[in-house]
Amino acid sequence: MNHVLDKTPHPPTRALSLETLGMTMRFGNFTALRDVSIKVPAGSFHVLLGENGAGKSTLVKCIMGFYQPTSGQLTVDGREVEVAHPRAAHDLGLGMVYQHFTLVPSLTAAENLVISRADVPAKINWAREREALAAFMATMPFQVPLDVPVGRLAAGEKQKLELLKQLYLGRKFLILDEPTSVLTPSESDELLGMVRGLTTSGDLTCLMISHKFREVTAFADEVSVLRRGEYAGGGKVADLSTADMAAMMIGEKELVRSAKRVETSGNVVLEVKGAKAPDRSGFKTIEIGDLKVKAGEIVGIAGISGNGQMELMQMLAGQRPLDEGEIRVKDTPYKATRTEARKFNVRYLPEEPLKNACAPKMTVAENIFFRDFDARGGKNQFWLDTRRMMAEAARLVGEYKVKTASLASQIASLSGGNVQRAVLARELTGEVDLLVIANPCFGLDFSAVAEIRARIMAARNAGTAVLLISEDLDEILELSDRILVMSEGHIAYETPAASAEIGEIGKYMAGHH
Amino acid sequence: MTTDIGLWGVPLAILGGAIRVSTPFIFVSVGEALTERSGRVNLGLEGTLVFGAMSGYAVAYQTNSAWIGLLAAAFFGMLFGLFHGWICKLPKVNDIALGIALMIFGSGLAFFFGKPYIQPVAPHLPAISLGWWSDVPQVQAALRVNVLFIAGIALAIAASWMLKNTKVGLTIRVAGDSADAARALGIDVNRVRLWSTAAGGALAGIGGAYLSLYYPGSWNEGISSGQGLMAVALVIFARWSPINCAYASLLFGGAGALGPALQSVGVTQGYYLFYAAPYVLTLGLLIATSSTTRAMTSAPGELSITK
Numbered sequence: 055m056n057h058v059l060d061k062t063p064h065p066p067t068r069a070l071s072l073e074t075l076g077m078t079m080r081f082g083n084f085t086a087l088r089d090v091s092i093k094v095p096a097g098s099f100h101v102l103l104g105e106n107g108a109g110k111s112t113l114v115k116c117i118m119g120f121y122q123p124t125s126g127q128l129t130v131d132g133r134e135v136e137v138a139h140p141r142a143a144h145d146l147g148l149g150m151v152y153q154h155f156t157l158v159p160s161l162t163a164a165e166n167l168v169i170s171r172a173d174v175p176a177k178i179n180w181a182r183e184r185e186a187l188a189a190f191m192a193t194m195p196f197q198v199p200l201d202v203p204v205g206r207l208a209a210g211e212k213q214k215l216e217l218l219k220q221l222y223l224g225r226k227f228l229i230l231d232e233p234t235s236v237l238t239p240s241e242s243d244e245l246l247g248m249v250r251g252l253t254t255s256g257d258l259t260c261l262m263i264s265h266k267f268r269e270v271t272a273f274a275d276e277v278s279v280l281r282r283g284e285y286a287g288g289g290k291v292a293d294l295s296t297a298d299m300a301a302m303m304i305g306e307k308e309l310v311r312s313a314k315r316v317e318t319s320g321n322v323v324l325e326v327k328g329a330k331a332p333d334r335s336g337f338k339t340i341e342i343g344d345l346k347v348k349a350g351e352i353v354g355i356a357g358i359s360g361n362g363q364m365e366l367m368q369m370l371a372g373q374r375p376l377d378e379g380e381i382r383v384k385d386t387p388y389k390a391t392r393t394e395a396r397k398f399n400v401r402y403l404p405e406e407p408l409k410n411a412c413a414p415k416m417t418v419a420e421n422i423f424f425r426d427f428d429a430r431g432g433k434n435q436f437w438l439d440t441r442r443m444m445a446e447a448a449r450l451v452g453e454y455k456v457k458t459a460s461l462a463s464q465i466a467s468l469s470g471g472n473v474q475r476a477v478l479a480r481e482l483t484g485e486v487d488l489l490v491i492a493n494p495c496f497g498l499d500f501s502a503v504a505e506i507r508a509r510i511m512a513a514r515n516a517g518t519a520v521l522l523i524s525e526d527l528d529e530i531l532e533l534s535d536r537i538l539v540m541s542e543g544h545i546a547y548e549t550p551a552a553s554a555e556i557g558e559i560g561k562y563m564a565g566h567h
Numbered sequence: 568m569t570t571d572i573g574l575w576g577v578p579l580a581i582l583g584g585a586i587r588v589s590t591p592f593i594f595v596s597v598g599e600a601l602t603e604r605s606g607r608v609n610l611g612l613e614g615t616l617v618f619g620a621m622s623g624y625a626v627a628y629q630t631n632s633a634w635i636g637l638l639a640a641a642f643f644g645m646l647f648g649l650f651h652g653w654i655c656k657l658p659k660v661n662d663i664a665l666g667i668a669l670m671i672f673g674s675g676l677a678f679f680f681g682k683p684y685i686q687p688v689a690p691h692l693p694a695i696s697l698g699w700w701s702d703v704p705q706v707q708a709a710l711r712v713n714v715l716f717i718a719g720i721a722l723a724i725a726a727s728w729m730l731k732n733t734k735v736g737l738t739i740r741v742a743g744d745s746a747d748a749a750r751a752l753g754i755d756v757n758r759v760r761l762w763s764t765a766a767g768g769a770l771a772g773i774g775g776a777y778l779s780l781y782y783p784g785s786w787n788e789g790i791s792s793g794q795g796l797m798a799v800a801l802v803i804f805a806r807w808s809p810i811n812c813a814y815a816s817l818l819f820g821g822a823g824a825l826g827p828a829l830q831s832v833g834v835t836q837g838y839y840l841f842y843a844a845p846y847v848l849t850l851g852l853l854i855a856t857s858s859t860t861r862a863m864t865s866a867p868g869e870l871s872i873t874k
Contacts, residue, residue, distance in 0.1 A: 141753060156751045159868060160744045161737070169737040170752055176734050 066147040069259040070131050070227040071096040072117070077126035079112050086112040087123070090285045092278045094227075096131070097256045099249065101270045101291075102263045103303055104280035105500045110263045113280065114229045118150050119143045130227070144172075149225030151216045153232045159205030163198055163215055167222050190222055195248050209358060210241035217245065221258075230262040234269065238358050239527070239560040246273045267296040279303055303500075315535075316515040320349025321384075323488045323519035326370075328379035333365050333543060340365045340543040342379070349487070352510070352520040354534030354551070356527055358563055362543040363523045364405075367492045370521070371402055383488060396429070398488065401481040405493040408473045411481075414466035418458050419447035421465045422480045446483075454479040455505075471502035478506060482513055489513055492523040507533060527559065539563055576705060577828045583709030584824020585817045586716055587782050591616065591774035592816035593719035595798035597726050597809045598770030602648075604730065604807055605763035606743035606756070606869030607655060610666025612771040613795030614673020615647040619775025621677035621684065624786040627776075628689035636689065637776045644772020645765045647673060652761035662871055670795070684786050692781045715777050719813070722770070726809035739763055743867035771795060797849065804852055806865045822848045 072094045079087040087109045094100045104110045116123045119137035127134055130146055137143045157166050168174060168183055184200075191197060198215045199207070207215065213233055220228055230249070234242035250273050252258040264270060270277055270291060278288035279302040287302040326345040333340050340362040347353045357363050368374035370381065372390025381388045383398045394400070404410035412421050420427075423443040428435055430442075447461050454475045458468055465473060474494065481489065491510065495503040510533060514520050523540075524530050530537055537554050539547040539562040547562035549555075595612050602609050609615075619640035627636025651669055655662045695717075698710030730736035742749045742759040749756045774794070779786045801819060805811035826841035 140751075152751075154747075156745075156748045158741045158744045158748045160865070161740060165737055169734075169741060172753075174734045174737070178732050178734065178737070180732065 066131070066224075066226040068226065069097040069253065069256050070147055071259065072131075072148075072227055072261070073129040074113070074117065075127040075129065077113060077116055077128075078124045079109075079116055079121060080124045085283055087116070087283045089126075090280065090283075092285070092288070094259060094261055094276075096259050097253050098259060098275045099253045099273060100259075100261045101274040101277045102261060102280065103265070103270065103277055103299060104263075104286075105303055108280040108303075109283040110280055111231070112283070114150065114231065114261070114263065117143070118148060118229065144223070144225070147224065147226040148229070149220040149223060149227070150229040151213070151220060151231065151233055155204075155212050155216065157204045157212060157215060157219075160203055162201050162203055163207070164200040166204055166215070167200075167219055170219055170223060191218075194218060194221065195251055196244075209360065210237050210245070213237060213241075213245060214248075217249070221252075226257070227259045228261070230260060232263055232265065234264075234266065238563045239556065242269065243272070249273070267299060270299065271296065314515075315511070316350075318350025318515070318517065320351070320517060320519070322346050323349050323384060324370075324490075324521060325382040325385075326379070327382070329369060329376050329381060330378040331365060331369050331374050331376050333362060338362075338543055339377075340369070342366060342369075342545060345538070345545065347488070347519040347521050349519045350514060350517045351535045352514050352522055352533050354530035354537045355521070355523045355540050355545075356525075356530045356537060356559060356563060357540035358525065361540050363492065363525070363540055365543075366540070367404060367490065367523055370490050371404070396425075399485045400488045400490070401425075401486050403477060403481050403489065403491040403494055405496060407477040408466060408470070411477045412465050412473065415464055417462045418451065418456070418465050418468065418476060419443055419461040422447045422450055422476055425480055425483070450479040450483060451476070454509075471498045474498060474502070474506060478509055482509065486513060486518045489518050489520045490523075491520065493525060494522075495524075495526065495529060527556070527563075531556075574832060576832050579705055579709050580828030580831060581821045581824045583711075584828065585821035586709070586712055587820070588823045589813075589816040589820030590713060590716045590719050590782075591777050591794050592798050592801060592819055593723060593813050594715075594770045594774035594777070595795055596801045596805065596812040596816055597719070597723050598767035598774075599799050599802045600805070600807055600809050600812050601726060601739065601770075602760075602764045602767035603802055603870060604743045604867055605739045605760045606746065606867055607652070607662050607760045607764055608666060608799070608870060609648065609651050609669075609764050609767055610663055610796070610799060611647065611651055611669030611673060612666075612767065612799060613791065613793065614670040614677075615644050615768050615771040616673075616775040616778070616795035617791050618647065618673045618677040619644045619772030620779040620790050621681035621775075621786055623772070623776030624689050624779035625681065625684045627780055628684060628687050631690060633690045633692045633780050636780055637692065637773060640772040640776035641769040642772070644775070645769040647772070648765035648768020649761065651768065652757075652764035655764075656757045656761065678788050681786055681788070685788075688785075689780065691784055692777070694781070713777070713781050715773070715781065719816075723809045723813035730809070740867075743869050746869055771798075774798075797845070800849055800853070804849065804856065807867060808865075819845050819849065 075091050077087055077090045078085070090109070090113055102110050102113070112121065115121045117128060117137070119140045119142055128137060129135065135146060137146070161169070164184065164187055167187065168178060187200060196214055198211055198218060204212060204215065233245065237245065246269060249260050253260050262274070274291050276289065277291055277294065277299065279286045279299060281303060324347040326342045329342045331340050355363060365374055369376060370390065383400060388394055388398065402411065408414055420443070423446060426446070427438055427443065444461060451458060451461065456472050456475045456479065458472060465476065468476065494506055494510065498506070507529070510520060510522070522530065522533055531551065531554065534551045537549050537551050537559065538545050539559055541562055547559065595616060599609060599612055622643045623636040623640030626639035627633045630636070647669065651665060654660055654665055692713055692715060694711045694713045696707060696710065697712050698707035701707060730740060738754055738759055741752060742754055742756045746756050778790050783790070797819070801812060801815045805815040822845040825844045826838050829841055830838045
């Protein structure tokens with residue numbers, strides 16, 4: 055560790071303080087950040103709250119030197135500094151853990167740590183590096199396996215390694231960009247607890263971007279809230295309630311509430327019995343023993359990403375052949391062909407719809423028309439009926455409030471929320487008896503999320519059977535009638551939503567039971 | 568003098584063939600493995616190989632030194648690699664399409680410049696006789712090993728070691744696996760890929776020089792039977808590991824010798840079919856080791872063919 059620090063010009067040895075003064079960032083006519091001043095004292099745990107597009111990322115990118123602010127100043131440890139590029143920020147002792155992993159999947163943890171250093175020797179003496187790494191790890195409050203390719207580590211381990219990497223590089227001010235979005239509640243608590251410990255002991259200052267109030271109240275000292283690029287409020291966490299913080303984040307805006315849950319009882323629509331299929335890597339088996347979804351019910355499947363949810367979605371959509379068992383829809387074997395999907399009114403909303411449910415370079419109208427372009431009222435059509443397509447698309451775009459320049463724009467040019475709305479419009483049109491959804495709100499902002507969830511709830515109330523696969527536990531809790539937990543390729547736990555306990559669900563998600 | 572060794576001739580011929588035929592495959596596939604580990608595919612190596620064969624032969628003839636010819640082949644190969652790497656850096660260029668263009672361009676250029684060198688005889692690269700302990704001439708013939716074969720094996724080991732134990736090696740792997748991570752580390756991805764492609768080109772040039780300067784040992788327009796292309800397929804089969812590339816090349820070379828070996832012991836029926844053995848073998852192995860539902864875990868994440 056020592057030889058790392060020796061090469062840094064003026065290595066900070068204690069936690070740094072940081073302050074922004076009147077930070078403003080304009081991109082052409084658009085002002086992403088307006089006159090934002092925040093103050094983060096040394097050794098504190100500060101949280102930056104805000105909706106998507108509130109300017110949080112812009113602010114931290116200005117601090118880290120990815121952007122040059124249009125105006126405003128940055129002070130580190132009381133000295134005004136100019137950060138021309140990320141390297142300069144690193145030299146000052148500032149580091150960042152990104153929302154997506156920046157580790158190289160095929161390299162081991164040890165290789166990742168060593169290559170991230172600025173002074174890697176041309177020939178790496180692994181015996182010596184290993185010794186140095188062991189000495190460094192001994193000073194850390196947590197451990198990560200060093201000799202396994204990072205791609206095989208669980209998300210929680212990867213995130214810990216990202217944090218370790220920053221500490222290994224001698225960073226004393228850390229920006230964490232939604233570090234827990236891919237972790238279980240207990241993994242999050244562990245990670246943030248470690249960060250908390252490091253800040254309390256004065257080794258580190260932390261600025262964390264987050265959406266989760268639970269984390270803010272449990273771990274942070276102070277909070278700053280941004281809204282539409284402006285500072286909307288903040289202060290000591292002890293003095294604020296979650297309602298106060300939510301009000302600062304959202305401002306004066308009316309959210310679409312999920313429609314009321316209507317009492318329904320219906321027949322079983324989807325049934326999966328003893329279905330077995332290999333997972334992505336081919337080394338493990340996904341096994342769904344018994345899964346039933348009734349009409350007018352939302353069954354939520356919770357779980358950490360990579361526990362077989364993606365494979366389950368592919369099995370249901372016919373993309374992953376079954377080794378054993380069967381899938382039945384309305385008591386008939388179902389192979390997910392286009393004909394069958396049409397006959398049984400099965401619709402899908404896969405995750406990342408732009409990639410998995412759209413032809414990105416085709417127009418919005420064409421994408422919306424994918425379900426109907428070759429048939430009308432049960433009769434096959436040979437010619438594409440452009441007039442009907444435009445009329446349908448115009449109606450749905452209006453009804454679902456898809457913001458698009460025109461119906462002839464490429465769907466790839468729409469924002470994530472609008473792609474999601476367009477696909478939802480397509481999938482929910484007509485009679486829908488079974489709807490299979492995966493992560494419908496991933497990466498969308500507050501209002502889009504509320505609206506999409508309301509649509510799903512409305513479909514349920516109209517008698518659709520809904521299978522909701524989601525990594526967002528809050529979403530599962532909000533929407534589901536029954537909650538299933540998927541862990542290591544099988545369904546580990548089932549509970550009615552009414553009597554669900556977060557702690558219990560979290561335990562099964564983590565695989566400890 | 569020949570000794571009749573009967574059916575033993577078949578495995579012996581396969582061994583000899585494996586050593587003789589595999590050398591260009593080793594060079595081209597190890598070079599391509601380096602290029603692909605950096606995140607780019609150079610399909611143009613077939614053209615590079617043919618141009619290397621021509622330029623190596625021509626320079627060897629002019630200077631009367633096979634070694635200078637070899638260096639020239641490596642140099643021209645590197646130029647081809649640099650050209651590929653430089654063009655790929657430009658926006659909206661597809662490395663595969665460019666590779667196919669370069670493949671045809673390289674062969675065409677080689678035929679154009681190579682016309683005057685079809686007749687003359689250039690000096691050959693030296694071979695080492697490892698069969699001195701045996702009296703059987705077939706054994707001696709099979710164990711006449713060209714220095715380039717030994718260099719190729721050493722190269723495969725060195726490349727594997729480099730990818731694990733040096734800064735350059737780790738940098739290449741980072742650039743090939745995640746361009747985002749590489750940029751976050753301050754690595755200039757395009758530069759890494761440029762020089763990895765250049766190294767791959769130089770090695771393919773050497774592979775070509777082996778063809779014209781040792782086996783078969785002359786320059787003509789039919790000198791390559793698609794070795795450059797097959798080597799690219801070998802890299803995928805070898806799962807991007809240089810050591811595996813050497814093994815795969817040996818296997819491929821051995822299979823290639825099956826046809827002539829069977830012919831020499833008097834199997835006349837359908838031996839043309841055995842000439843196809845290496846291709847059938849490659850196809851079979853690729854099918855056997857592939858899967859529709861499993862992700863290829865060892866594939867570099869940035870390759871345009873796996874993305």
